[in-house]
Amino acid sequence: MDKSNTVTCTAPVNIAVIKYWGKRDEELILPINSSLSVTLHQDQLKTTTTVATSRSFQEDRIWLNGKEEDITHPRLQSCLREIRRLARKRSNDRDLALDSTCLSHKVHICSVNNFPTAAGLASSAAGFACLVYTLARVFGVEGELSAIARQGSGSACRSMYGGFVQWIMGQKDDGKDSLAQQVEPETHWPELRVLVLVASAERKPVGSTSGMQTSVQTSCLLKRVYVTGLCVQHRAESVVPGRMAEMIEAVQRKDFAAFAELTMKDSNQFHATCLDTYPPIFYLNSVSQQVINLVHRYNRHYGETRLAYTFDAGPNAVIYTLQQHVPEFVQAVEHFFPPETNRGQFIKGLPVNRVALSEELKQAIGLEPMPKGISYIISTKAGPGPRVVEDPTQHLLGSDGLPKKIM
C-alpha cells in the first residue's frame, strides 16, 4: 500500500452555549435555529481518525473504537459522497489525471475517541468533523468543509473550527448557506475554563436523533403551532435570534456574566422543549438538578455570576467559569458529590490546585451531599480546530490497511 495515501487527523468536541434542537430538513440536516459553541481543547477530548485509500481495497470499510461498523449508514455515505464529488470537481477543473485514479479507490476508515462514546459528550460531532477533515486531506479537497460535516451530524460543523463558533442556520433549501463560522479564535479568552462533570457513563435512554424528531413533531413550544391561526416556531423564531446576537457580543466583549446567564437560560429552555415533547424526554436526572442548584447557590453567595452550567442530551454537566474560580468550585463539587475515588482519579485534564472550602460557602449552598453522583471531572479550556497528525507512527491503520493490533 502506498504510504502517501494514508492520513491521520484529530478533531475536537464542541459544547453549545446556544443549543441546536430541531431540523427543518432531516436528510441535509438543516436546523430550525442558529447555534453557538465553544470548541474544547484536544489535549483532553478528541477524536483521532485515519483514512487510507488503496487500489487493493475491495470496498469502503470503517472501524469505530475498535469495532467494524456498517459503512452503508446514510450519514457516512453523505460525507463520503460529498467529499468525492468535490474531489472529482477539483480534479476535472484542474485536469489532474493522478487524482482521478485515487478517486476510484476504496477507503478504509479507522476512528477512536479518547472519551466515552454516546454519554452526551457530542462524540458524533468530533467523529464526523474528523472524518470529513481527514477525507478532505486524502482526496486533496480544500475550502469550506463545514457543510459536509453538517451532513454527518449537525453539530459536527461547529467542530471544524477552534475557539468560539457559530453555526448559521441559513435560508436555502439546498443548505449551501447553513455553515459554521469562527466568531473568535481559542486565544481570544484565555481565562475561560471548561469543566465536564461526568454524571454517568451509561448510554443515554433516548438518542438525540430520535429525540429531536419527536420534539419537532410534538413540542408546541418548538414546532409550528397553528392553534390560533398563527404559525409560531416559538423558540427558534422568537427567542434564539436575539440570544445569538447577545451571545456573540458577550463573547467578543469577554463579558462572563452575560455569557454565563445566556448559556444557562438556553440550556434550560432546550430541556424545557424536551419536557414539552410527547411523550416527554428527560435528560436531566437528580444529579443534574443538584448541579444546577449548586451553581445558582454558588453564584448567589458571591452576588455575581461566576459559573454557568449547560447540559446536552444527557445528564453530564458542562461548567463554564474563569480560571481563578476553578479550584474552589472543584472543591465544592468534591464536597457535595463525595467521590469514591481519590483526587487524582476524580480530576482529569488541566491540573487544579487544592484549596479549602469555607464553612460559610458550604452553608450558603446547603445541599445534601450526593455520594458518587459524579464519577469524574475533566478540566479543560477552549482549543483549536482539526489538525493533521504528521507522525506516521500514529496512524490507526497498518500497512495492510487494517486497524493496528494495539487497539
Added chain:
Amino acid sequence: MDKSNTVTCTAPVNIAVIKYWGKRDEELILPINSSLSVTLHQDQLKTTTTVATSRSFQEDRIWLNGKEEDITHPRLQSCLREIRRLARKRSNDRDLALDSTCLSHKVHICSVNNFPTAAGLASSAAGFACLVYTLARVFGVEGELSAIARQGSGSACRSMYGGFVQWIMGQKDDGKDSLAQQVEPETHWPELRVLVLVASAERKPVGSTSGMQTSVQTSCLLKRVYVTGLCVQHRAESVVPGRMAEMIEAVQRKDFAAFAELTMKDSNQFHATCLDTYPPIFYLNSVSQQVINLVHRYNRHYGETRLAYTFDAGPNAVIYTLQQHVPEFVQAVEHFFPPETNRGQFIKGLPVNRVALSEELKQAIGLEPMPKGISYIISTKAGPGPRVVEDPTQHLLGSDGLPKKIM
C-alpha cells in the same frame, strides 16, 4: 354565644387538567390563561371550616390545622373584606337591620384538612373555597362566590363547584369576569377515577406563589417576549385557548383518550415553563419521572391511552383513568414502587380489588423498581362542590368561640 352564628362547611380539592400558571394581576389574582379542573370527592379529600361571629369577639382570628395564624395575611383580608362588602350591599338593598348588627361582629375561623398541607395537593384551593363558602353562609351572602375565592387563591375558585370546572380567565381589569363555571356535574362521567400517588409529604422547596412570580418574570416561553418585536405570551395566548376548547369537548363526549392526552401534554408544558424559568424550578423528581415513564409504557403496551398523569407544584402524581383499569394499574404501582407498608396502609380511599400482574406487562414496562418511592395512594373520583355540615356537633369551634380541645 348565639349558636345560629356558627356555621361549618366542607369544600373539595380540585386537580387541574389544563393548568393555571402566571398572573396578569397579583393582587386580584387574575390569570394569563383559562384553566380546567376536576373536583375530587370530599369523602377522600376535603377542608372543613367553621366560622363563628359574636359581639363578644374582640378581633378576627383564624386557626389552621390546630395552630393560630396571622389574620392580617392580605389574601385572607381580601376574602373577609369582599364578603363583608357583599353582605353590607345586600343588607342596604333590603334594609335589614339585623344583618347590619352581625356585620359589625368579629369572626373566628377554624379550618382543618384531612390530608397533608403544602405537599402539592392544592390545600390552599380547598381552604379558601371553604372559607369563602362558610363566610358567605354566616353573613347571608348568596350568588356568585368564585370571584371572591379567586382572590384568596387563584385555583380556589374552581373548588366552588363540583365535577368538571373551568376558570374563565376574563378580560376586565377589575376581574369581575374572571370566574369559575361548571362544565359538567360530577355525575356526568361516573367511570372516571382519580388516583393520587403521594411521592413525598415533605414541603415543596419552592412555594407556588413565589414560583409563579419568578416564572412570569423570567420565562421566555411564558411571558411577553419582545425579542423580535412581537409580543408573545406563547403558552397563554397560542396554546391554551385551543386546548381549553378541545378539553371541554373531550369531557362532554367522555372521550378518555383525548382527555388523557391533553392532560399529560398540559402537565408537561407547565413543568417545561417552570424549567424555562431563571433560575429554573424543578417540581418533578426521579419518582415523578418514573411515574411518567410507567404511564407511557403502560399505554403503549395496550396500544391505547388508558392512563393520564398530571403534576402540580410538587412531585405527587395524580392519575386519571377509568374504573376498569384501576386494579391493574395500582398493582403495577405496587410492583414498580415496592411499598414499605402493607396494602391496607398503601391504598387509601375507594377500595381497589387485588389482581395479578401479567409477566408480559411487567416486561413491557421494564423499569427498575424504586422501593418506597411512593408512600401511599389515595383512590378517589369526581365529587360535588362545597357543602354545609348540618350536624352542630361537627363544629370546630366550641361555644366559647375557640377551637375544640379534641383538635
